Amino acid sequence: MPATLKRLNEVYPSDVKSTVPLGLRINDMLYTTSLNAADPVTGEISGDIREQTAKTLQNLKDMVEKAGGTLDNVARGVGYCTTPDDRTPVDEVWMEMFPNEKDKPAMKVLLGELPAGQLVRLDALVLLGAKRTRIDIPNVSAHDPTIKIGNWVITSRCHGNDQATGQIVEGGLDAEAKQTLTNLSTLIKLAGGSDSNIVQINTYGREADYIPAAKAAFEVHFPDPAKRPALNQQVNFVSSRMQVAMEMFAVL
């Protein structure tokens, strides 16, 4: 947190009868906390998953522009939908909004429980005035990128790809968790930082039984308990090609 706060405010809906904030603004940072497909005037949510995603992204665009920014300033999106089948349309509409493969925000789509009638929710992190740089490990493909924006480095969900072959390493969960952490370290180095810049790591597995092994790998990778990033371990959708995925948030 900067020593001087020029801005610290909740961001409210443009409809003066809607009371729940849409997000926060802290200096140049915008953090959305309840973006969905709600019509900005009536508050109504309608449409199928594609329509709701498009409306949600329009609400994001409006909010960013109202704060004086553009979609170029979006650092990270997290989509939430209720069934695995809905992940693809969310991703497709996202790619329509961010069509440039070389310059798009970090992104992931998770499964979550949403209130009745709501098919998608989007949490976004925006750094007004800053632009993204995509960071890649050579040989390792990433559908959703790792980006550097301002002094932040934010990954999408990373996997245990071998840096020589690009393939997920063999050896199951333990090997994948170790390799994924190695890849996060490589990404933060490519961004000009080191492991000590990582402030948060979120891990993902299909079943809760992956948690101890991923935690053990984390503790080996960050041996000093006093210098470990915050760790959140979630059970959520993970592609059948792998056992574990991880993302990080780092501040240079």
Added chain:
Amino acid sequence: MQEIFANQAHDPIPVAVKLGDLIHGARVTGADPATSELPDTLEAQSANALQNMKAAVEAAGASLDNVGQVSFFFKNFSGAVMRDVINPLWVEMFTDEDSRPTYKFMPAPELPGDQQVHVEFWAVPGQKRNSIQIPNVAHTNPIPFGVKMGRYLFSSRCLPMDPATGKNPEGLDPQLSCSLGNASTLLDMAGMSWGDVTQGRAFLTDMANLPKIESAWKAKTSAPLAPVVYGVGGNAQVYVEFIAAGKAG
């Protein structure tokens, strides 16, 4: 930045976020913390929501002692019901009447699904709550007029009450002057000034009054002022609420 999850393994949407020296909770619901189910009654949802807030601040490495301001949003807005439901839970959670966070109740018919209540909060880890009361201008509810925590000051909705009489004057102009005057008193008592104010919200009964309110606000501070139309109590036509932040350290 650190995301805070209520039930990491089974609920992927953060309930709160830790941003430097602040925690902001924005998705505290009345869902049962064990099962994620929403109970049917406002009483049960409210009790869960307060427990979920406690769990969120604790997951962020802080405690209820670090909570400064809480906002309750209700799908069905009725002052009496809310006071009867929330206040007993509130005084049970915050037992020391000299050290309570401040809160507000808001109508939110847009709350989705079966949600009857939604809670948001601000907390400042590592800082003790200094609850401030203005002489002769008090809320009837069990909350202070404002809370100073470290470099932050969270106001309640500043009542348009005249400190000389303890009553709301009649009419917009004197009410506006009293509400802003009470905000000034709160800033003074916190050792802060209008230059530290970072956001304001105006609660008004009639949008036609907004230009007058905005112009009085702008005479005090350049911080943004967001309006919300809201049936304020009794003869009141306007309240202002604000957050102020001084320099770190």
